[in-house]
Amino acid sequence: MVRGRISGLSVRDVRFPTSLGGHGSDAMHTDPDYSAAYVVLETDAGDGLKGYGITFTLGKGTEVVVCAVNALAHHVLHKDLKDIVGDFRAFYRQLTSDGQLRWIGPEKGVVHLATAAVLNAVWDLWAKQEGKPLWKLLVDMDPRTLLACIDFRYITDVLTEEEAFEILQKGQVGKKEREEQMLVQGYPAYTTSCAWLGYSDDTLKQLCTEALKDGWTRFKVKVGADLQDDIRRCRLIRNTIGPEKTLMMDANQRWDVPEAVEWMSKLAEFKPLWIEEPTSPDDILGHAAISKALVPLGIGVATGEQCHNRVIFKQLLQAKALQFLQIDSCRLGSVNENLSVLLMAKKFEIPVCPHAGGVGLCELVQHLIIFDFISVSASLTNRMCEYVDHLHEHFKYPVIIEKASYMPPKDAGYSTEMKEDSVKKHQYPDGEVWKKLLAARGN
Numbered sequence: 151m152v153r154g155r156i157s158g159l160s161v162r163d164v165r166f167p168t169s170l171g172g173h174g175s176d177a178m179h180t181d182p183d184y185s186a187a188y189v190v191l192e193t194d195a196g197d198g199l200k201g202y203g204i205t206f207t208l209g210k211g212t213e214v215v216v217c218a219v220n221a222l223a224h225h226v227l228h229k230d231l232k233d234i235v236g237d238f239r240a241f242y243r244q245l246t247s248d249g250q251l252r253w254i255g256p257e258k259g260v261v262h263l264a265t266a267a268v269l270n271a272v273w274d275l276w277a278k279q280e281g282k283p284l285w286k287l288l289v290d291m292d293p294r295t296l297l298a299c300i301d302f303r304y305i306t307d308v309l310t311e312e313e314a315f316e317i318l319q320k321g322q323v324g325k326k327e328r329e330e331q332m333l334v335q336g337y338p339a340y341t342t343s344c345a346w347l348g349y350s351d352d353t354l355k356q357l358c359t360e361a362l363k364d365g366w367t368r369f370k371v372k373v374g375a376d377l378q379d380d381i382r383r384c385r386l387i388r389n390t391i392g393p394e395k396t397l398m399m400d401a402n403q404r405w406d407v408p409e410a411v412e413w414m415s416k417l418a419e420f421k422p423l424w425i426e427e428p429t430s431p432d433d434i435l436g437h438a439a440i441s442k443a444l445v446p447l448g449i450g451v452a453t454g455e456q457c458h459n460r461v462i463f464k465q466l467l468q469a470k471a472l473q474f475l476q477i478d479s480c481r482l483g484s485v486n487e488n489l490s491v492l493l494m495a496k497k498f499e500i501p502v503c504p505h506a507g508g509v510g511l512c513e514l515v516q517h518l519i520i521f522d523f524i525s526v527s528a529s530l531t532n533r534m535c536e537y538v539d540h541l542h543e544h545f546k547y548p549v550i551i552e553k554a555s556y557m558p559p560k561d562a563g564y565s566t567e568m569k570e571d572s573v574k575k576h577q578y579p580d581g582e583v584w585k586k587l588l589a590a591r592g593n
């Protein structure tokens with residue numbers, strides 16, 4: 151049963167120096183330090199349970215997200231958890247409609263990332279109090295309660311609450327079997343960890359070879375900075391993984407629209423399933439033009455990791471601008487907004503392949519996609535969830551990958567809690583890791 155009043159909210163700036171090894175690098179983000187604004191909620195329930203929430207950042211700027219979390223804190227503090235989750239739609243709207251903070255969004259940018267961190271902590275706390283992993287909390291929730299968590303404002307022209315209810319009602323059929331299937335087989339994953347842009351050819355080859363041995367069959371390679379490099383790297387990876395394995399490419403917004411089409415026509419020989427973020431994430435019609443142009447080459451367009459909100463996803467779907475939809479657990483307004491996108495994707499029959507390249511994103515998004523399979527999509531066709539092999543050791547409940555699949559988490563909560571020791575060491579700028587690095591850099 152849900153209990154307690156929120157008695158404390160703290161937020162910390164936690165950064166991992168991944169840029170030192172080129173991990174996470176791509177054509178736009180050449181030196182990412184995987185980071186998080188890390189929120190902890192406490193209650194007066196006396197049960198010792200806390201809610202942990204993160205949003206993902208790349209280093210600099212995390213302190214800005216931390217400020218935004220503090221600016222939102224008064225909406226959460228001193229509220230009964232029962233009142234928050236009892237009318238979650240209203241609470242989501244309260245957070246996203248703060249009469250003054252909304253001006254620096256609305257529902258996008260720093261303030262929306264902060265919203266995600268706070269709400270992720272609320273969901274973690276709720277799931278913990280119910281004694282269930284988040285995916286199971288969602289799967290067991292009756293459709294009306296689930297829908298009451300979603301703000302349908304701005305999307306009713308494509309998805310009404312009644313249509314969403316019908317989708318969830320249909321999803322009840324075979325749910326038990328699909329849950330058993332997940333518990334036995336897990337959710338299929340692909341790896342991005344072999345081919346970050348900053349990796350040398352030798353590293354790329356070695357990591358692909360090891361990944362093949364570990365049973366990986368789907369790989370993503372970063373492209374977009376230099377065509378000749380891309381051709382060489384894609385040839386190397388295709389030769390290493392062979393013709394049958396699945397290859398995806400990710401340009402991280404590097405190109406103009408005509409450039410994207412031209413560049414991809416040069417990479418088509420390597421048979422990519424999709425090109426991800428070929429251009430600006432805001433350019434819906436640009437994505438539609440690229441999608442159309444790439445049909446004859448058999449290449450789909452994937453996007454979503456930098457889609458601000460459900461409205462952008464709605465329009466991408468309406469404009470037939472993507473063939474693979476990539477939700478992100480920390481960019482959209484937490485589970486609440488992600489639920490609306492999963493339901494829209496189902497209506498348009500577009501496969502959801504979540505983004506997870508970041509710290510903690512694998513931990514969180516696995517819950518959403520496992521719920522999606524059990525209760526919404528009921529399909530694994532053309533679907534897979536991204537996996538990156540970094541920083542899981544800092545989490546109390548790290549992901550479990552078996553045979554290149556995510557095994558459903560069994561611990562209660564949203565898998566968001568970090569080890570306190572890791573947080574202390576990596577806190578910016580006072581943690582011991584940063585003190586040493588900053589001193590070495592002469593700062």
Ligand SMILES: C[C@H](O)[C@@H](O)CC(=O)C(=O)O
Nearest residue numbers: 174175176179182506507
């Ligand atoms: C900066 C991040 O590592 C980004 O490259 C992740 C990404 O695009 C992905 O995982 O996809």
Ligand SMILES: [Mg+2]
Nearest residue numbers: 400426427455
């Ligand atoms: Mg990407």
